[in-house]
Structure formats: structure tokens, C-alpha cells
Amino acid sequence: MSESTNKQKEKILVTSALPYANGSIHLGHLVGYIQTDTWVRLQRMLGTECYFICGDDAHGTPVMLRAEAEGVTAETLIDKMRHQHLEDFKGFNIKFDYYHSTHSDENRELVIEIYQRLKKADLIEKRSIEQLYDPKRKMFLPDRFIKGDCPKCHEPDQYGDGCEKCHTIYTPMDLINPFSTISGATPIIKKTEHLFFKLSTCEDTLKNWMQGNLGTFKQEKNKESKQPLQGESINKLDEWFESGLRDWDISRDAPYFGFPIPDEKDKFFYVWLDAPVGYMASFKKFCELTGKANFDDFWNADSPHKLYHFIGKDILYFHALFWPAVLSKANYRTPDKLFVHGFLTINGRKMSKSRGTFINARAYLDIKALNPEYLRYYYAAKLGNKSEDIDINLKDFVFRVNSNLVGKYANIASRTAGFIHKLFAGKLCRSLSNEASSLLQTFIDEAKTIENFYQQRQFNEAIRVIMNLADKANEYISDKKPWDISKKISLQADDNNQEDDKDRNKLHEICTVSINAFRLLTLFLKPVIPVIAEKVEKFLNIESLDWQQHSALLLNHKINKYKHLVSRIEDKHIDELIEVNRKAMNEITETSKKQTETSDATTISFEDFAKIDLRVAKIINAEHVEGADKLLKLTLDIGDVQKQVFAGIKSAYQPEQLIGRHTVMVANLAPRKMRFGVSEGMVLAAGPGGKDIWILQLDEGAKPGMKVQ
């Protein structure tokens, strides 16, 4: 105790990659979050001051477009997604200290501050570039929103960066018949001014950050080096250095969902500039809300504390190049470690929607038989500290969980707890003989090894050691045959007490050792399966286990009755998962189909068009609606009937301008109850909104009620 208090206590800030607000969490995402959570839980058990911070990555074109397609504001969408993400994380027992959003005041302030510091350091430059532009949607197009025919092999429907079929690499401008996936329009090349961060000047800074990157991968294996990156990542970075660092385009033109850039017109910060700043923002909010930590202590350039980012290998580029460069040049501290993990494959292949293996977190959680901690366990059993891809083989998953968690681990308690209650009133021995405690000593001896494996994120190794111990415990029980002794006792009944006492003690001791072995295994597994561990703590009638307690034994202590702890998985549960997931996926693709159908990009059939009953309408009355900001109440004459319609055109028209005019309305639109009354249709108007709304006007002669076709 005194030794550790003298040492300066290490404080760690840990982050997981921020999930993007344009999608649900799936099993692939969970690899990173479960890895981080497991690691953080170990830190907490060790008593290390460690904060686990995350949040939603909310900005960018995809979010903007999706919000539009759903007919909601971007804010509504990201709010909904954030809650959905949080629910999924909660389901898998991922426990953040704080979970924020990049669309927050804290983040805006920090981004602007960083930007201004970079600008002051003369690291921001304005340049004119040419970009593809969608003339119909009036917006610049990211590459991924352009498709066309491959210039080489003429395969249709290829993305702007390269052909999936012949693997030719090209730019979107090379595509034959390019079209915008948003509007279908042919993109045109348009000049625009963008802001660049001069990353090309940061090579020394970055190499310095990487520190002595000459060490080889093999040297790193047993000892955590001082380098912030694993060997594979260093290779990748070297590649990037070799091809030369290019300046980084950090601005995007309106329309864009993001933070406006100060002193610029219609320019926004690119989502990847503000995303990692979200780590800071989330932590800042956490500090302000809880007062548990001091933001500056952790983020100032001379911070003594550790900053670790857990990320997937797909975003190494941002975290290993831009992020340290930006931080360093803006006079903040840089990350100490980037822990990079690989992708998840399912049954050896990429997750696939058609095979039903693109499995959402929600689908898994919806199958009650699939304990979320089984997945945590499986990931832990497979995760090493390399950035290799990991595979979840669904058959292997079932076998492994059943065999390791149910057959080996839980079984140890299950097969001995009964005796403790039947014969010893639920109480463990007062003390153990040397012979009996020797098994437990081997457990205790392995604690340091296990801790180190966890620390170095070699969870697979940690699990291997733990399961070896579980095997030892089961061997011990088989060897000692407590059931034989128990029979002897019942046969002897109240015969001769001396023999009987001896046997009773022996049996008591065997069961006490087993329960203690079980307790230690639980302690070792707790970072991986925290909720199961909690149940065990209740069963053992003990306080929450921390790592220190591995050296003590549980003696002379009353435990509770053993209750069923974990259930086996059956193949049918996996089939169910695939099925549930497939259904959910179909729904998603259908709604997204519907969304594109309603957008102006796709065509509809004549039948679809014929469903819409368009009529000439005479506006016989128009009036303001009390309490409504945008609505006017219109009374429309369409020949034989009059309809009442609430139209969102107040910003562009005064009621008196409208009365008496002829326009076109959708007459068969389902009536909709609104706050101010029932609206029985829609009038047609053009324009983006605000003052720019123009309702349709008809030439002389059209009579109310005429069908428009």
C-alpha cells in the first residue's frame, strides 16, 4: 500500500472511436467497444484512475442527406441515433464515464479554438480546387456519392474512386456517364475555395511523435514499448511518409451539416476535423458535470497523464497523421497510444447483408438466449494486441461459450455448492490444510500473468491461462470425488462420529477449495463478464471484487444457494439471430428504398403518378393561424367541395396576396391532424423554403376542381 501511494498515481483517459450517427451499431463495431470496455474495467478493478469517454460522431454529408430523406432535421436524427447507440452499448454492458456528441457547444468551442491556433501558426491555407458538383441539388459531391461506368472495363454502377470488378483506380472525373447518387444529375466540375491544414509541414512533428520507430515488431511482443503504435501500424505509417504527406482539406461548402468556420462564408469544418476533437469535448463535459477530473490537466501540452485511443484500422489515417499533428500544432498534448484493432469477419467472410451476417447489435440483444456477455467472452478469447482481423465463426461461438463458460467455469460452482448447503449449512471451512490450499496457490500465482496479458490487450492469452486454471479445478474435483465421501457420510449416518467427522472435514475442505477456485476465476474474468461476475458476488455473498482481493481466500463465510448462472446456447438460437437480423435488414433496405423513391432521383411508374389526385383549387380564404410560426390556413374550392389546408408558406406570402388565386392541390392526400386543426391536402409550391417559396400559378381559364394530369 505504502509503496503504491508513494508512486505518482497514474491517470488514464481512454477513448473508443466515435460511432457515426448515420447507422446502427453492429457486431463489427462492438469489437472495439468491448475491447476498450474490458480493458477499462480491468483498470477500475486495479484502482487506477481511468476515464472512459466516447460519443456520437454527428456531422457530415451522409447525416444531412439521411435526415432530409427521413423528413426530419439533422438534430432530430442525431439525437435519435445517439439514444439508439447508447441503448445498444448498455445492452452489451459497455460502461462509459461519459457519452457526448460532436454536435455540442463544447465541441464547437474547442474546434474553433484549435482552428484559430492553427491559423495563427500559419498552418491554414486557402486554395482554389476543382470539385464535382451536383447542379440539380446545388451541392458539391463527395466521391462516394458519384457513380458511373468504369473507364477501363465499362462495368456500370461503379463508385468514383475505383472499379470493383477490374480494380482500376481512377478519379470520379474519369467515369463514363457519371451521375450523382443523390439526384441522378450529371455532375459538373466547379471551382471552389477550400481551407487546407498544412500537414506537409508536420513530418518532423509526426516522426518525433512516433519516437524511435526503428524497433521491430518482434521486440514489442513481450514488453509494451514507448511507441504509440503497434508494428503493423508503423509499417502503414512508413508507407504514408514515403508517399509524402499531403495537405489536408478541412473545409466543406454549404449545404453541410457541421460547424460554420468563423470569418468564412458558407464554409463548414469537415467532419473529420471535429470528430476527434469530440474526445476532448466529451471529456470536458464530463469534467464540468461531475467535477471528477480537470480538463486542462489531461489536455495541456505538458500533461503528465496518459491518453489512449482504441480505434479500428480503418481510421488509423486520421488518428496517426492528422490528429497528433493538429493537437501538437495547436499546443495540446498528443496521444500516448493508439490501440488498433482489425475488422470482424463472420464465418471467415466479410459481413454480408444477403447472407444475413451483417448482424446488428440490436438483433443479438433481441434474442434472449444470447447473453451479451457471451459475445464479450468470445471476443476476449480471440482478441490479441495486433491489428489483425478477427473472425466470429458462429459454430465455434456456440461450442466455445457452452464448453468454456457453462461446462468448465460455471460447473465448478454448480457441482460443489450443493454439498455446502446440504451438509454445512452454507458455510465454508474456517481454514485449509496446506495440501488443500496448494491448488488455490497456483491460481494466485497466475494473477500477475493474467493481469499483464490484460494490460497488453492480449485478452486471448489471458483467457487461455484462466481456462487452464478452470481445467485444473475440474480435475481436482474429479480426483477428490466429493460425491463418494458424501455417500459414506450418509451411510454411516450416526454410527461412529470420529470417522464421520474426518470425512465431513475432508468434504468440507474440497468444496471450500472449489468455491474459492470459482471465486478466483470469477475475479479473473470480471473485466470480460461483469454482469455474470456480479451475480456470482451475490451467490458468494461478498462485496464487489477488485483485483487486490485475488490474494485473499474466502473462509468461514456463509454463501447463498447456487442458482442457475448461465445457459447453454443452441444452434437454433443462432438461426433465430440470423432470421431476426435478416428481417430487420430487409425493413431497413425497404425504408431506404422508399426514401430514394420519394427523392427526386428515381423514376416512378405511371400508376404511381396516377394515384395522386391533383386538382385546380381556388383560394377562397387565407388567414394567419394563431400560435403557428410557419403556417397559413387556406380554404380551397375544388368545385363540388371545399377543403381546409394548412400550408407552411407564411414566410413567403401574406394571406391577402393569396385570396382569389388559382393553384394546384393534392386532393386525395390522407387528412392529417395538426396542432391547429385537420389539414385535408397540400398545395404545390417550389423552392427551398424561407422566403423562397413559390406556389403554382395557372393560366387563365382553369376552373376549380379540374383534374391536373
Next chain:
RNA sequence: CGUGAUGUAGCUUAAAGGAAAAGCACAAGCCUCAUAAGCUUGAGGAUAGUGGUUCGACUCCAUUCAUCACGUCCA
């Protein structure tokens, strides 16, 4: 096409130039305390192919094949 990574038993991984290991799955036997759990034994391998360096290669080099990732402003 280029660059990088990976390829070991049915599955998941070890072996850092010195006898190819372990767990799960499989087979046989034992056991019955436990959720058909547990224990013992066994079978299972041209280490993707070819060529080279070496007394000796899963390991180092070259090359081929397969899979994956990345490839000038999507990052």
C-alpha cells in the same frame, strides 16, 4: 495494376533458426456431484505451392497462388 498484411489439425490460435504444440470439435473408455456437465486416453498435419540460404527453416530470402486492407484530396 501498385503497396502492405495474412495463410499451421475440421475450427481458433502457439511455437522469436534446434523434436510441429494447445483449446474446442471428433472417437473410445471411466465417472455420476453438476445444466447429457466432468476425467482419462486416442486419432487427426507435405506448416498454401515452388525454389533458395543453412548442419538444421513454420520461422530468413525469392517467386507463384489465395484471402484481406489501403492506393493523390472519401479518409
